[in-house]
Structure formats: C-alpha cells, structure tokens
Amino acid sequence: MKKEMICIVCPVGCHLEIDDDLKVTGNQCKRGEVYAKEEVTNPTRVLTTTVAIKSDITRRLSVKSEKPIPKEKLFEAMAILNRVWKEAPVDLHEIIVENIADTKVNILSTRRISK
C-alpha cells in the first residue's frame, strides 16, 4: 500500500508517495527520497521548545535539540523539559539537558541570557 506525505526538507513541499518496497515517487530531488524512506522506517524531528528560567528579563528560555530525535521519543523529551528550571546566565548553545530521553542528543539553548 502506498503512503503519501509532503516533503518538509525544503520550501517546495513536494507531494511524495512511497510504496511497500520503499520506492519513492513525486520527489524533485534525492533528499526527498531519503526523507520519505526515513519517515517510514525511522521518523525523526528536531525538537524546539522553551524551558523555565529564572532571569531578570524573561521567564522562558528557547531550546532546541542539536540533531533530530526519534518521533517516538518526543513526548518523553517534552516531559523532561517541562521539569527543567534554569537560572541565568545561560550561554548561546549551552547544553541544557544532556542525552535527552536516552537519544544521545543534547538539548541546547538557542539564545544567551546574561541576567
């Protein structure tokens, strides 16, 4: 049975189809083929969210996974991040959580907060 999906690798957004033999159609480039195969066999996403921070200027710190993590781990990762409470100062790209949910991927800050 064929699965349909929109390629999210670039803004073109090709409409992809992949069959049970992992044959991909609808892609305008090789990256779409790779994306469709990964989406079927091991879907991953970059996690972007915020965590609580004690600071003079904000109460939320934006963070991001340094690499995509398996989709099945996103919920567990979010639960961990919901319990994080940092205190300023925080550097840009500082590790906020190491090896989140045993994915071997770190969560990094995406901004610097000095106080």
Ligand code: SF4
């Ligand atoms: S298949 Fe290639 S051109 Fe089409 S959306 Fe994906 S990356 Fe972009």
